[in-house]
Amino acid sequence: MILVSSYYFYMSWNAKYIVLILFTTLVSYLAGRMLERAEGGKKEKILGFAAVVCLGVLFYFKYFNFFSASVSEMLGLFFVPIDPIVVNLVLPVGISFYTFQTVGYVIDVYRGEIPAERHFGKYAAFISFFPQLVAGPIERTKNLLPQIKAEHYFDYDSATYGLKLMAWGYFKKLVIADGLSQYVCKVYDAPRSYEGFALVLATLFFTLQIYCDFSGYSDIAIGTAKLFGVDLMMNFKSPYFSQSLKEFWGRWHISLSSWFRDYVYIPLGGNRVGRCQHYANLLLTFLASGLWHGANWTFVLWGGVHGIGLILEDLLLGKKESRRIWRMLRTICVFSFCAFAWLFFVSHSIVDAWYVITSALNGIGSPLEYLRRGFSSIGMGKTKLAAEACFWAILFYVDYRSLNEDVIEKIGNWGVVARWSLYICLALLVLFFSQKGVATEFVYFQF
Amino acid sequence: MKKFIAKLLLFILLVLGIVGIINVAYMQMDVSDKDDTKKFATIPAHIQICNFGSSHGIYDFNYVDFDDKYECFNFGLPSQRLSYDFRLLKNYQNHIGKGTIVFIPISYFSLFGKDEIESKEFLAKNKRYYRILPKELIKEYDIVLDVGMNYFLSLLVNPNDVIKAFIGQSSNFHEERWKKKSMEVNVAEDAKNACARHLKLDKFDENGNRLVNQEEIEALRGMIGICHERGAIPILVTVPFLEEYLMEIRKDATFYSDFYSLVNKISKETGTEYYDYAFDKRFTTHYDWFINSDHLNREGAKNFTNILLHEIVFKQEKYKDEVGNCS
Incomplete structure (x- = not known):
């Protein structure tokens, strides 16, 4: 069947x-x-x-x-x-x-x-x-x-958990990812029509879009499988809260990164070889991972940037910091690095990516004007920004809590009124705030 | 399993109930009327003067000076082509009768090119007709969209518009736009864009001849036919434009000859009068009266409607006696 x-x-x-x-x-x-x-x-x-x-x-x-x-x-x-x-x-x-x-x-x-x-x-x-x-x-x-x-029998707990996970996945995809895709497409389809903060915004938006798009899909897939009593592996675990690139790759697209680890990186010798060979293995694995994503040099470069980032991290950075402020700074640095690397992923060509890098700071001499022009040139008004910011806050809050606990399970322990109110609110958010008239295809379908 | 299904159904019912309540509230609170269909709820029973058309119909006709003497109605909708003018007239034909003056604007994009369903904007603009036409008159009818547009509209519009409606920040889109003046935009640039948009659907045969859109021509003939059947008076009219727009159109060397020979032919064949105000010097450089290169603003539309009615309708005995006696 x-x-x-x-x-x-x-x-x-x-x-x-x-x-x-x-x-x-x-x-x-x-x-x-x-x-x-x-x-x-x-x-x-x-x-x-x-x-x-x-x-x-x-x-x-x-x-x-x-x-x-x-x-x-x-x-x-x-x-x-x-x-x-x-x-x-x-x-x-x-x-x-x-x-x-x-x-x-x-x-x-x-x-x-x-x-x-x-x-x-x-x-x-x-x-x-x-x-x-x-x-x-x-x-x-x-x-x-x-x-x-195995024989499958209907499991109430698994099925309800699956539905809740699917609802969260739809929220990420239809509300956040699709809400941002219109701005990202607008800028990256014709990057030369923009400069300054508009390019930074589009790149930051893509950083969130790709995460919500792909992890949203994964949640929907895992949730659907749960309805059939099948447990698929976790694919994302709050990746933007990573404190190092190594940790990031243990939290982002886990099924692919562990595939490359087990079937490419380790057979090449992994880290049980000399330092140079180790770094070469790392770089090769990430170049291959980049190429897996798409037949374009921009993807290869994206993989290469991450490979180099990991090598530099291994060379320059020490153990995990225990002080909160340093942990926060490291998280921000990892997020910024990932956002920077995404610009290669989303650009149509390396020339476009280079234009974005060299033009992103144009006009920063007047910071307020730089910010204002960025928002106005991509056509994002105050109402839209406020609504989107609320959704991002919900996303980051849930992701942050997910670092240490299963949020869905935790909510399942709430009282019935609070629990159902939350589920209804989530359903209403998805119904009302899913984007209308924008492309809704999942980014990763093309891979 | 039973418990799961029962809870799921209860959840769906609760969500649908809340959506229904929000939808009713939205319909009452939203004044933006972006697709301009609310006017059809108050359509006069016996219309004496009306017009059809696209945005050239909505913006260029302003009956404010005649509203107290005559029953007037504007059937125009943004980007509406003759095939939908025809469908609207067919559906609302009982509202017109003997002596009703029916202005049918003929724009430069009205008669040629591809069918509108081939354009990528078609589905977006086609949605509005689910609120004002029966399903047999809607192109590419879709029952899901029908239910959505009539009972869950708030789910199909831009979420920002829903927020604006609830926080009381929505305003009538067309009214706001109608107040503007062309000096606020770069008219030359706007003319270029408008012209590209209006002629983009044009198609040519292998000899370079512009292809006529038969569906639109038949629709025009159909409208004239309905008017004649009901004793109404159809009048074809091309609305005024700014000279920048006319110059842009002129860049297509054969357009004007193709267009005017076809309109005059239809006018002659059907015995319908055609008036061309596109090149009227009273308008072509009167920037104060335009929103942009091809749409009149409130003031311009008021003046144009006055001119139109006085020069064409009230001046001619054959019409003057008819208007006001319609049944």
Whole structure:
């Protein structure tokens, strides 16, 4: 049933691309079965074959044009002009997510950490489980597959928790992320039409937008899975309250960063090698993570900036501070660094990103005018700013409390009137303040 | 499971109930009337003078000097094309009768180009008709939108407008705009933008000939037909513009000849009078009377309506006797 509904869900976007999921699923399933029986060097060949085929599909659909254009540009620099080969393809939704899930499964079987799944239908349901199919979390076999295989009974507590989490996810996505996206799109679609604080505002807004958009999706996905009695892994844990970049990556898109840690960084040697090699491993992992996000040098640069940031942090900063003021300062620094890095992520080109960096402080000589012009040029009035600021305050308050406790569970212990009032208020906020007439597609669907 | 479903249903009912109450309060407190549809609630039973049209209809007709003598009504809505003028007239035809003067503004974007449903703004502007037209007259009808627009409007508008309504800061959008003067904007720049917006839907065949929009032409013929059936008097009119706008339009070398030959042809074929005030020197440089390059302000609209009625209607015996005797 889960498999049928998951495939139906995917086909409602584009029916023909179901073939791709089926193909990748079949290849990884057979590879798993063969790996279990194989011995010695044959295992590596099977693993290599499965990885090349699965990642090859991803490469063809997502990176071929980028690779072709980059090669053409590079040859052009050496006076060898050739036209790039372009294939007209629609990027299949969620391809990066399910490909990584299949590759993770094959590696786990190869390492002997899990047995190969014998039932193809259950394995296919694990790969295509609809709540997390198009934008994660990228699940681990050990966590999700046993749950898919288990008998499910309705669990009241799990279902109500799931609904509450979904409501919070909708609030983040429809109210905050969509509310900010109009300003971000306006500025980053034509950055040269803006200067000064407008560029800073758009970048800060994107910092919040991407978080609310993606963590909102993750909450909705995790909540939906809970309605079916399935526990997906946590994907975000108050990342903007991190006191170091290392901590940030332990809290941001946890399923992807832990995937890269387990299947790229550690196999490269991780930190159990010399310092230079360690830093090279770190940088390589983050460049790959950047490339995973999109076929554009801006994403690679975004990954690179984070990689360099982590290296510098390791070189320059000491242990965690115990004094509150320093902890706060470190949190602000990490937030600012992340915001700076996001500008590469959101820019359409490196040239645009460079323009934003070099023009963001124009006019700062008159601070008040600098701020006023920033808000007026992006068209954000006082009422809108006040409403948005209230929503950001709610977001940061809940995130802050989530550092040490499960806020949803805590609210569940309140009296019935207070609890229901809060739920109704949240539903009303989502209904009334969800943005009308703006693009509402999730940012991470494109990956 | 039963407990879960029962609680969920109770929650949904509570939320819907509160939304309903907020919606009623919003409908009463909001005075912005951004889509300008509230006027249809007070449409006179027997209209004597009325006009249709887009924003050129809303802003350029001001019956303030005639309201005490005649029953007047402005059917104009922003960006409304003839196909919806026709639908409105069809729906409200019982409000017009023998002798009713019906001004049908013909703008430069009225007769050519793509169908409006092809433009990306279509869905946004189409929503307003759910409040004033039956479903069979609405293009691309959607029942969910119908329910939303009629019973949950506050959920479909910009949340800022809801806040403004509740804190008493909303003001009538068109009234506010109507007070402005063109000196407050860069008229040349505005003319350029308006012209680009108005001609962007134009299409051409392989020989470079401008394609006529048959749906709009048929709608115009349909309006004239309804007027004739009911004994009303349709009058085609092109409203005044500032010279900057006219000059921008002129940059399209064949536009004026294409437009005027088509309007004159329709006028002749249907026996309907056509009056062109676009180049009227009393207006083309009178910046005080315009909001921007192509819309009259309150004062300008008052003067234009006076001129229109005195020069066309009251001056001619055949009309003068009719107006005021309509049934």
